[in-house]
Amino acid sequence: MVEDFQYEGRDLEAMSLAPNYHAWILREFAPYLGKKVAEVGAGSGTFSALLLQYPTEELVAVEPSREMYPLLLERFRGDARVTCRHESFTTISAQHHGHFDSVLYVNVLEHIADDEKELRHVYESLKDGGIVCIFVPALQWLFGEHDRSVGHKRRYYKEPMKNLLEKTGFEVLKLHYFDIAGVIPWFLFMRVLKQRLGGNTAAWYDSTVVPVMGRIESLMSPPIGKNLVAVARKRL
Numbered sequence: 001m002v003e004d005f006q007y008e009g010r011d012l013e014a015m016s017l018a019p020n021y022h023a024w025i026l027r028e029f030a031p032y033l034g035k036k037v038a039e040v041g042a043g044s045g046t047f048s049a050l051l052l053q054y055p056t057e058e059l060v061a062v063e064p065s066r067e068m069y070p071l072l073l074e075r076f077r078g079d080a081r082v083t084c085r086h087e088s089f090t091t092i093s094a095q096h097h098g099h100f101d102s103v104l105y106v107n108v109l110e111h112i113a114d115d116e117k118e119l120r121h122v123y124e125s126l127k128d129g130g131i132v133c134i135f136v137p138a139l140q141w142l143f144g145e146h147d148r149s150v151g152h153k154r155r156y157y158k159e160p161m162k163n164l165l166e167k168t169g170f171e172v173l174k175l176h177y178f179d180i181a182g183v184i185p186w187f188l189f190m191r192v193l194k195q196r197l198g199g200n201t202a203a204w205y206d207s208t209v210v211p212v213m214g215r216i217e218s219l220m221s222p223p224i225g226k227n228l229v230a231v232a233r234k235r236l
Contacts (some may be wrong), residue, residue, distance in 0.1 A: 001144020018206035024214040025106060026050050028178070028229045029061045029133040030031045037127070038062060041108030044071035048082070051104075056081060060096070064088050093121040102131040110136050110152045119168040126234040132170065134161075138177055138228040144191040156228045170232035177225030186226050 009075045035057040042061035051059055060077065062085045063069045069086045076082040083195070085092055089103075103122050112118050122132050131213045137147070147155065158175055165172050182205070 007032045012136050013156070018202045018210070020049060020210040021202075022050055024210055025135055025178075025229075027214075027218075028174070029102075029104065029231065030054065032102055032131040032133060032173075032231055034131070036099060036101045038089070038096070038100050040103065040105050041111070042084075043067075043068045045075040047074070047104075048072070050080060052079075059083070060085060060092075060100075062087060062089050062092065067089075070090065089125075090118060090121045091159055093125045096125045098125070100126050100128055100130055101179045102126075102133060104133045106133075106135045108138070109134055110147075110156070111150075112156055113153055115153075116164060117169060119164065119170070122146050123169045123234055128234060128236050131173075132165075132230075132232050132234075132236045134230040134232075135178070135226075136161075136228050136230075138225055139183070142183070142186055142191060143227065146190045158228065161228060161230050164228060165232045169235060172230065172231065172232045174220040174231035176229055177223065178217065178227040178229045179213060180217070180222035180225045182208050182226035183224060 009146060033051065033054050033056070037056050037058065038060040039048050039051060040062045042063045043065070045061060048059060048061050059082045061072055061082055063072050063088060069084070073084045073086075076084060103126060109115050109118065112131060117133070120146065126132070137152065140155045140157070143152070143155050158177070162172055162175055
């Protein structure tokens, strides 16, 4: 049975005009990508297309949303490297036991009610030493109407994420906040003014702020950030 995450569209679809932002996220994960990759919550395939620029031999793009899946399927029609699945990952993980080199969740895990159960399925689907890459919204005090409207269950902090990954059997390799510059604008516009994230705003942020902050945060991890990056390994 397909588990629809109950969102109008994947969060980063509002960032579809934000190539710098996508590239910034991917730089966090690029050293950990293998040849057999699953992307959970692939949306219309914006991030999936970037993954295929790496030496990916097999990409399983999982998308439970009824709205997003037809766009995903059409985007990769005819690409033999890509298999699109209109399912939840917990539904298909048993078919890929010990199979994947890496599994990615980019703005998706926060939609899933039982994130611990989800990560246990990821663990079983990975090869020994396989990697899970996670990008999620951070700081629960930023949670507001926008989060509710797109189906978020929570925002994350570093220590609970570390505990969650270790509880589900992973060894944490990387865990840090991301995009400190976005914290105050997000609080003002999304919490105080109760705005929604739009394409024009995303495009402006992508062209003016992201190139600068990407360079700065490549040199030092910020003490807080609008998002959280986690990379963890299945224990050998």
